[in-house]
Amino acid sequence: MGRKEIRRSMPLLPISIVMKLTDLSARQIRYYDEQDLISPARTEGNRRLYSLNDVDVLLEIKDLLEQGxxxxxxxxxxxxxxxxxxxxxxxxxxxxxxxxxxxxxxxxxxxxxxxxxxxxxxxxxxxxxxxxx
Incomplete structure (x- = not known):
């Protein structure tokens, strides 16, 4: 795994930022997590942290849903x-x-x-x- 891929897979983004980047609701994002389509990391306080790869997957899910x-x-x-x-x-x-x-x-x-x-x-x-x- 190259340095770029390691950076893209680092869990850094809170759900509020992911919502802005993807134009999805927190409920939708959590649903896709429950469906095992993404696997965000968890902080000690059990808050989800997302990677850039997670954002890419969410955008792909959104596109596929829009295609029916x-x-x-x-x-x-x-x-x-x-x-x-x-x-x-x-x-x-x-x-x-x-x-x-x-x-x-x-x-x-x-x-x-x-x-x-x-x-x-x-x-x-x-x-x-x-x-x-």
């Missing part, structure tokens, strides 16, 4: 990104044959997505995020 994707879909997208990074890391470290074609990698990702979908509760396809007014 529900929380279940967002979780799948984030899971697929994690799987893709894991596959790339293993290819780079030599744990996976680096001769895998892009098509083979996509096939692995598709299989992973189907596996995730299999464990999805019925009814999760409906809009899952709460209404914030």
């Amino acid at each position: 994707i529900n929380i279940a879909g967002i979780k799948k997208i984030f899971h697929m990104k994690t799987v893709q990074h894991h596959i790339e890391d293993e290819k780079n470290s030599g744990k996976i044959n680096s001769d895998l074609s892009d098509e083979e990698v996509r096939k692995l990702l598709r299989q992973e997505l189907l596996q995730v979908g299999r464990f999805q509760k019925p009814g999760m396809q409906q809009r899952e995020f709460p209404r914030f007014h």
Whole structure:
């Protein structure tokens, strides 16, 4: 992890600043934390502190919601990104044959997505995020 990434992952920002940066309410931000989409650090007084990476994720969540994707879909997208990074890391470290074609990698990702979908509760396809007014 480079110095820039370390700085971006440092938990420094209180929720009030994150609200201003993302134009999200405290309730929305806490909800995305409860959904394990972000994982802010906690102070000794149990206050959440957010990193710049957390802000990026919140902005991405906001964009995806505006595109009509529900929380279940967002979780799948984030899971697929994690799987893709894991596959790339293993290819780079030599744990996976680096001769895998892009098509083979996509096939692995598709299989992973189907596996995730299999464990999805019925009814999760409906809009899952709460209404914030």
